[in-house]
Amino acid sequence: MLEIRDLCTFYGKVQALWNVSLQINEAEIVALVGSNGAGKTTLLNTISGLLRPASGHVFFLGQQIDGLPPHAVVELGISHVPEGGRVFPEMTVRENLEMGAYPYQAWQHRGETLEQVYQMFPRLKEREKQLARTLSGGERQMLAIGRCLMSRPKLCLFDEPSYGLAPLLVAEIFRIIQGLRDQGITVFLIEQNVRRALEIADRAYVLENGRICMEGPCAELLESDHVRKAYLGL
Amino acid sequence: MVTFLNIVIAGLLLGGLYALIAMGLSLQYGVARVLNVSHGEFIMLGGLITWTLYTAFGVNPLLSLAICGPLTFLLGFIIHRTVFKRLLTSSESRGVFESNSMLASFSLLFIIQNIASIAWGPEIRGYSYLRVPVNLAGAVFGANRLMTLGFAVVIGVAFYLFIARTRTGKAIRAAAQDPAAAGLMGVNIDRVLALCFGLGAALAGTAGMLISLCYPVHVAMGLEYTVIALIVVVLGGLGSIPGSFIGGFALGIIGSVVTNIDPSLSLIAYYLIFVLLLLVKPTGIMGR
Ligand SMILES: Nc1ncnc2c1ncn2[C@@H]1O[C@H](COP(=O)(O)OP(=O)(O)O)[C@@H](O)[C@H]1O
Ligand SMILES: [Mg+2]
Numbered sequence: 001m002l003e004i005r006d007l008c009t010f011y012g013k014v015q016a017l018w019n020v021s022l023q024i025n026e027a028e029i030v031a032l033v034g035s036n037g038a039g040k041t042t043l044l045n046t047i048s049g050l051l052r053p054a055s056g057h058v059f060f061l062g063q064q065i066d067g068l069p070p071h072a073v074v075e076l077g078i079s080h081v082p083e084g085g086r087v088f089p090e091m092t093v094r095e096n097l098e099m100g101a102y103p104y105q106a107w108q109h110r111g112e113t114l115e116q117v118y119q120m121f122p123r124l125k126e127r128e129k130q131l132a133r134t135l136s137g138g139e140r141q142m143l144a145i146g147r148c149l150m151s152r153p154k155l156c157l158f159d160e161p162s163y164g165l166a167p168l169l170v171a172e173i174f175r176i177i178q179g180l181r182d183q184g185i186t187v188f189l190i191e192q193n194v195r196r197a198l199e200i201a202d203r204a205y206v207l208e209n210g211r212i213c214m215e216g217p218c219a220e221l222l223e224s225d226h227v228r229k230a231y232l233g234l
Numbered sequence: 235m236v237t238f239l240n241i242v243i244a245g246l247l248l249g250g251l252y253a254l255i256a257m258g259l260s261l262q263y264g265v266a267r268v269l270n271v272s273h274g275e276f277i278m279l280g281g282l283i284t285w286t287l288y289t290a291f292g293v294n295p296l297l298s299l300a301i302c303g304p305l306t307f308l309l310g311f312i313i314h315r316t317v318f319k320r321l322l323t324s325s326e327s328r329g330v331f332e333s334n335s336m337l338a339s340f341s342l343l344f345i346i347q348n349i350a351s352i353a354w355g356p357e358i359r360g361y362s363y364l365r366v367p368v369n370l371a372g373a374v375f376g377a378n379r380l381m382t383l384g385f386a387v388v389i390g391v392a393f394y395l396f397i398a399r400t401r402t403g404k405a406i407r408a409a410a411q412d413p414a415a416a417g418l419m420g421v422n423i424d425r426v427l428a429l430c431f432g433l434g435a436a437l438a439g440t441a442g443m444l445i446s447l448c449y450p451v452h453v454a455m456g457l458e459y460t461v462i463a464l465i466v467v468v469l470g471g472l473g474s475i476p477g478s479f480i481g482g483f484a485l486g487i488i489g490s491v492v493t494n495i496d497p498s499l500s501l502i503a504y505y506l507i508f509v510l511l512l513l514v515k516p517t518g519i520m521g522r
Contacts, residue, residue, distance in 0.1 A: 050414055070417035086415040088408050099408050103420035107401065151420065
């Protein structure tokens, strides 16, 4: 579904991604794990068009999407939940969700999708009229996920959705992400919470210093010495 | 005998104009991040075009709204698409863009003013339209001035509803709060910013047309209004459209009170408010 070939991305003269290649199949949860500063956010931002790669390509459903602006990427069915959620603080919960349905196709069905999102997150319905800045950290993350679903995506990109949340909430967020796969939505999950990510994903890639250094089914990675030492503290 | 009520009405008449020009600048500065020093030049264009249409072609000044509005919108939209969009791509950070775009708007000020003085010359232009006295709360106001207030309120409210309710209005607010996140939602940021700049220019052009109904207009009139708009935008809170609307009326009433004491003091009073506000509450009356 998504294929990345030899992607290199720079910040000015500093190279952050080095020949990254990976593949995500339909209805899979694929995790990308790595420590702080590895280049995970840079990779997601390059996929969604916030950054332009210096070389390499990104294909989505056979179409080349590298170099497209973010709004064009969403319209194709890739929805990105950025680091920290980035909800619109001075808009109500409902307006935030409506913004998620901004692409023309999604806008036509926004009433219907809103009902589904409210069913998934009854909490958001309760807070419908509140400004997003008054929400707690967990609620904001739920709102960001709900907002991403409003565009009726085929592929969701999550950038550390569990970051800064209490353990109980983390479990809930991961349950929700697992649930997306059952709805037929493909998930690309970026995490520093390596154990949790490897537990729910089907396959995973390990990113170190902007390079993919390992890949494989999660069960295999959980067994590998390197992952156990470097990421699981075993 | 001038009563308090008269002063308030006069303030509202002035405030309506202030509200319009401030909402325009609020879109350009609060959303598109261009501290547009040439804002007043679009007001001047609106005023002088209306004057020409009326005196040379007999076009009803109120009808020229349908010409000034779209014309200034188009001018603003194209300027953003060419000048400011390029600056936005070439500036490495938002801070750099803000200073670059302000400098660019300075040159815009001189370019527009010079072209206008070739077209219209330095003369002060005025015309008389609907200058019939209307008795209101014991004082006499010109029908033209009341008309101005009516237009300002209708346009202001329509604009507010557009921003609050419509899909595009929501995109504008989202772009103001977090442009990158708005892009991820599917908003074409370049287009929305150009739209905001164009709408800001159109509000200025419309205000210029209304100003020409009441006051003489000339090529050098712009800067004073730019300063007033800037004060109102800070007063109402950067990027807050309702704040600019309310702030416009607030400053109008203050101006009217001060003018009643001594007309030469009003601009000084505005500056004083501006400085005090920056010192005490730089986020504005509606800001947090
Ligand atoms: N806007 C930026 N400008 C310059 N360098 C950046 C920028 N954002 C990230 N980097 C650098 O790129 C590298 C990868 O960062 P990032 O993708 O944010 O890592 P991660 O998300 O894995 O923590 C880091 O070394 C970081 O310092
Ligand atoms: Mg990151």
